[in-house]
Amino acid sequence: MSTHISTPDSIKQGSVLERYMPMLIIGGLFFMFGFVTWLNGSLIPFLQITCELNHFEAYFVTLVFYIAYTVMALPAAKVLKSIGYKKGIVGGLVIMTIGALVFIPAAQTKLYSVFLIALFLLGTGLTVLQTAANPYLVVIGPQESAAVRISIMGILNKGAGIIAPIFFTAFVLTDMSQFNETYLASLDAASRLDALQELSSRLILPYFIMAGMLALLAVFIYFSPLPDVNLDGENETNVDDVNNVDKSILQYPHLILGVITLFFYIGVEVIAGDTIGLYGKELGVTNFGQLTSYTMAFMVVAYIIGIIVIPRWISQEKALVVSAVLGLIFSTFIIMGAKDSHWVWDFFFAWTNVPAIPNTVLFVALLGLANALVWPAVWPMALKDLGKQTATGSAVLIMGISGGALLPLVYGAFAEQSGNSQMSYWIMLPCYLFILYYALIGHKKRHW
Structure with a gap:
């Protein structure tokens, strides 16, 4: 690149x-x-x-x-x-x-x-x-x-x-x-x-x-x-630039799949951070206004872990695989968990003296662990080998942020129609499955 x-x-x-x-x-x-x-x-x-x-x-x-x-x-x-x-x-x-x-x-x-x-x-x-x-x-x-x-x-x-x-x-x-x-x-x-x-x-x-x-x-x-700063580099060229200058941005499968991956990622990140308060309010959590802090705290923990282990012990690709798998596991626990049980909090976090929250709410917060490393992993994988198309590729990747606009709205529509906010979290499962696909296969594709 x-x-x-x-x-x-x-x-x-x-x-x-x-x-x-x-x-x-x-x-x-x-x-x-x-x-x-x-x-x-x-x-x-x-x-x-x-x-x-x-x-x-x-x-x-x-x-x-x-x-x-x-x-x-x-x-x-x-x-x-x-x-x-x-x-x-x-x-x-x-x-x-x-x-x-x-x-x-x-x-x-x-x-x-x-x-x-x-x-x-x-x-x-x-x-x-x-x-x-x-x-x-x-x-x-x-x-x-x-x-x-x-x-x-x-x-x-x-x-x-x-x-x-x-x-x-x-x-x-x-x-x-x-x-x-x-x-x-x-x-x-x-x-x-x-x-x-x-x-x-x-x-x-x-x-x-x-x-x-x-x-x-x-x-x-x-x-x-x-x-x-000068980010144009108009007077500089290299072999990648000469080979890629005439190619359409749509001819890079790993980039386009990366945009779709970011669409799903931003969607699940916003769902985890922005629906947890309303979901907690429905379950009677008194401090529902602070629940976004829980999701963010787990994301900070994951960032720190990422700084320590990547690439020293695991590659960005493997980190993305781990993120997708954790997302699938936590999403499944949200859907299947009991609304009135909070034994997970009591077992792992009672020492904090923070009021306990139901297991299903805690698993929404734990999605922060799954989400934190997706963004820094996808960007270099999606922009690899783009040459002079890198700037255009970056602008296209930004479009993936629209997932944060649309997927929470889809979640809200399902929650309103079904009357069951907990079961509506199923929409995150296909999102994490696509992230897993990109981590294993999609980022390697150079031809459609």
């Missing part, structure tokens, strides 16, 4: 602070990516109550948020090529600031459509940021340690996913017991409307604070020493 990049001289030379400042800035951005993204897991059950939604309607949160990646990925790449990566990062933060501010009129009007507009703006800003920030991971240090930097960013991203639901619970979900369905059903129409409006208004302060922090971060990065 050939990817041409050049490291700015300001990174190669200068003081220790100047060399590590770009890494610190990008690390802060990845933490923020995770904070905004995984807040959705707590937002879904909250909006279901506030806007009086069914399962299917509630998962429009993930639809509009993740569809922004698919719709805006190529436009974002064009914008970045025009204005540069540093200004692109600032622009992405400005778009996210606007999205956070739109939450204020959304909370005041309690209109679900306005919430969805705000979420699409947040997703659009994140698309620009992701497209701009990811290349820096390659150029801000030695090429051979790029995988370590990606894993560190993954830990920061999912670490923020642990903190975000706790933050949301502290600011928004306190005393949620007074808004249970039985209590709300006992109120007359006017009192019910007042109660739901009071609940919705709780979003104003945290999202105002978020908007302020995003705006300050945009100003900081605008005046920071973060340099622009």
